[in-house]
Amino acid sequence: MENKIRETIDRRLCVAPMMHWTDRHCRVFHRHLVPDALLFTEMVTAEAIIHGNLDRLLGHDKVEHPLVLQLGGSQPDRLAMAVESAAGRGFCEINLNVGCPSDRVQSGRFGACLMAEPKLVADCCRAMIEACDLPVSVKCRIGIDDMDPETGLDYFVDLVAEAGVNVVYLHARKAWLNGLSPKENRDIPPLDYDRARRLATRRSDLSVILNGGLETAEQINAEVIDFGGVMIGRTAYRTPYFLTTIAKDFFATPPPSRRQVAQAMAEYADRMTKQQVPLHSITRHMLGLYAGQRGARHWRRRLGEQARLADHAGSFIRKACDECEALAAQIAA
Numbered sequence: 001m002e003n004k005i006r007e008t009i010d011r012r013l014c015v016a017p018m019m020h021w022t023d024r025h026c027r028v029f030h031r032h033l034v035p036d037a038l039l040f041t042e043m044v045t046a047e048a049i050i051h052g053n054l055d056r057l058l059g060h061d062k063v064e065h066p067l068v069l070q071l072g073g074s075q076p077d078r079l080a081m082a083v084e085s086a087a088g089r090g091f092c093e094i095n096l097n098v099g100c101p102s103d104r105v106q107s108g109r110f111g112a113c114l115m116a117e118p119k120l121v122a123d124c125c126r127a128m129i130e131a132c133d134l135p136v137s138v139k140c141r142i143g144i145d146d147m148d149p150e151t152g153l154d155y156f157v158d159l160v161a162e163a164g165v166n167v168v169y170l171h172a173r174k175a176w177l178n179g180l181s182p183k184e185n186r187d188i189p190p191l192d193y194d195r196a197r198r199l200a201t202r203r204s205d206l207s208v209i210l211n212g213g214l215e216t217a218e219q220i221n222a223e224v225i226d227f228g229g230v231m232i233g234r235t236a237y238r239t240p241y242f243l244t245t246i247a248k249d250f251f252a253t254p255p256p257s258r259r260q261v262a263q264a265m266a267e268y269a270d271r272m273t274k275q276q277v278p279l280h281s282i283t284r285h286m287l288g289l290y291a292g293q294r295g296a297r298h299w300r301r302r303l304g305e306q307a308r309l310a311d312h313a314g315s316f317i318r319k320a321c322d323e324c325e326a327l328a329a330q331i332a333a
């Protein structure tokens with residue numbers, strides 16, 4: 001089966017889905033930093049979509065586009081229902097989470113434990129593809145537990161590809177489902193970019209996007225050659241301006257200055273706070289904007305400690321930015 005839409009999505013630079021981190025405000029911030037990157041929602045379960053408030057779960061600002069919706073689930077018919085509900089809301093792709101190792105996710109029988117059930121994953125993908133006109137992708141690990149990462153990963157990817165998936169976001173480390181917390185599972189099993197590379201080479205008909213531990217421009221520029229793109233998670237969140245360094249190497253659009261990003265977010269914050277969104281739920285994602293720069297500590301403190309007390313959202317952010325840049329200039333002089 002073929003995915004129905006001809007692919008026009010640029011996946012060279014993706015920002016990873018991160019639960020409780022990459023919410024809609026964070027994504028607006030990332031979008032102002034990198035106009036051309038592909039952004040992802042946090043994982044939303046199929047059941048939440050079927051039973052929940054769609055505006056709350058799937059609502060987002062158009063500025064976030066292109067935006068991929070990540071789903072969690074393991075029942076083909078339920079996933080198809082969720083995909084139907086999400087259709088027409090502006091997402092450019094639907095992604096199935098087959099990489100999350102948390103206990104809560106395992107007990108719902110989805111996430112990384114599904115790597116042990118490739119036929120079921122293929123059925124899920126087939127049902128999702130039939131339910132919409134969008135590309136359907138998977139995000140997975142190179143294996144779980146004692147699964148052989150050579151034959152196991154090849155078999156898994158071949159089955160989902162046969163179901164019509166042609167994009168795989170690959171976190172290049174195994175997940176250990178027993179004994180490690182989700183946090184430990186993001187660091188402890190070692191990364192194996194060579195295994196990921198072998199998959200990308202063997203299945204050069206697919207787009208394999210490399211994820212896991214990508215932290216420097218040199219590393220990313222060296223690795224991306226063999227892949228359809230890179231997906232950056234924690235580094236994008238903690239040091240967000242790093243995204244512009246990568247974007248400079250990938251895209252023609254000149255990167256914005258930190259001040260321009262802060263200004264854009266000030267306007268956004270003004271709009272959102274008028275809709276009763278608390279300012280700190282926006283600024284909490286922006287604490288790292290000046291990371292590594294003079295004035296970084298002032299910025300972090302000001303936004304982190306005083307956003308709750310601010311009367312005017314936009315002017316609070318603008319003022320913090322002015323102070324921070326003035327401080328940097330003073331120190332430099």
Ligand SMILES: Cc1cc2nc3c(=O)[nH]c(=O)nc-3n(C[C@H](O)[C@H](O)[C@H](O)COP(=O)(O)O)c2cc1C
Pocket residue numbers: 016017018019020021042043070097098099100139171186211212213214231232233234235
């Ligand atoms: C706080 C947090 C939440 C995450 N939530 C998700 C999620 O909802 N779905 C998912 O597929 N991966 C999730 N991940 C995993 C990331 O998408 C990514 O695969 C992982 O962090 C490795 O990439 P990195 O080394 O660049 O951070 C999460 C990671 C973090 C740190």
